[in-house]
Amino acid sequence: EAGVAQSPRYKIIEKRQSVAFWCNPISGHATLYWYQQILGQGPKLLIQFQNNGVVDDSQLPKDRFSAERLKGVDSTLKIQPAKLEDSAVYLCASSKQPGLAGVHEQFFGPGTRLTVL
Amino acid sequence: GENVEQHPSTLSVQEGDSAVIKCTYSDSASNYFPWYKQELGKRPQLIIDIRSNVGEKKDQRIAVTLNKTAKHFSLHITETQPEDSAVYFCAASMYSKGPGAYQFYFGTGTSLTVIP
Numbered sequence: 001e002a003g004v005a006q007s008p009r010y011k012i013i014e015k016r017q018s019v020a021f022w023c024n025p026i027s028g029h030a031t032l033y034w035y036q037q038i039l040g041q042g043p044k045l046l047i048q049f050q051n052n053g054v055v056d057d058s059q060l061p062k063d064r065f066s067a068e069r070l071k072g073v074d075s076t077l078k079i080q081p082a083k084l085e086d087s088a089v090y091l092c093a094s095s096k097q098p099g100l101a102g103v104h105e106q107f108f109g110p111g112t113r114l115t116v117l
Numbered sequence: 118g119e120n121v122e123q124h125p126s127t128l129s130v131q132e133g134d135s136a137v138i139k140c141t142y143s144d145s146a147s148n149y150f151p152w153y154k155q156e157l158g159k160r161p162q163l164i165i166d167i168r169s170n171v172g173e174k175k176d177q178r179i180a181v182t183l184n185k186t187a188k189h190f191s192l193h194i195t196e197t198q199p200e201d202s203a204v205y206f207c208a209a210s211m212y213s214k215g216p217g218a219y220q221f222y223f224g225t226g227t228s229l230t231v232i233p
Contacts, residue, residue, distance in 0.1 A: 031219070040226070042223035042225045042226050050217060108160040110159070
């Protein structure tokens with residue numbers, strides 16, 4: 001099966017500019033996750049969708065970050081305006097509908113490396 | 118919420134030796150524990166996982182053990198090879214009834230270096 005797709009792979013912007021990332025999960029995966037991974041740290045969940053509804057966005061800096069998942073498939077994550085501390089890799093992951101045996105695994109996309117100057 | 122701690126942060130071993138990475142979690146509701154390997158500049162890849170109804174799972178040179186009472190789980194890599202060099206992350210996952218979805222909480226990572 002095709003994996004999780006993300007674009008762009010790399011992005012360099014100046015602080016106060018805006019940026020958007022796109023994710024296409026594995027076909028049929030109901031749950032979609034956006035993580036922020038700062039160099040040398042583990043992935044930190046920003047937002048989790050179940051179909052097109054938000055499951056958890058408690059760690060999303062809502063004053064500057066927003067995300068949507070229209071029609072329960074693709075998702076976009078936006079930062080506006082960007083700060084220096086937003087420099088990180090943004091990982092998208094997906095998993096199948098919960099509750100089914102053996103379908104708990106989370107698959108990651110290649111990530112988008114953001115550099116804010 | 119769940120808190121996952123991972124130790125050590127860096128680990129160097131000689132090729133052929135074993136490597137052990139340990140994680141602890143705080144919420145007894147966590148019932149799924151995956152381990153990911155992340156090579157430099159690449160995505161995290163699942164290498165092994167264990168569910169709370171199992172105490173140990175093995176896949177060739179890697180194994181994971183789980184102690185639910187103590188709330189800790191460990192990754193064991195035997196006969197290490199240079200290609201095992203990477204950052205390893207543990208995670209704890211629990212099912213949230215409200216939203217009807219599994220949530221994942223990651224450790225801070227262990228950078229493993231296997232010296233030829």
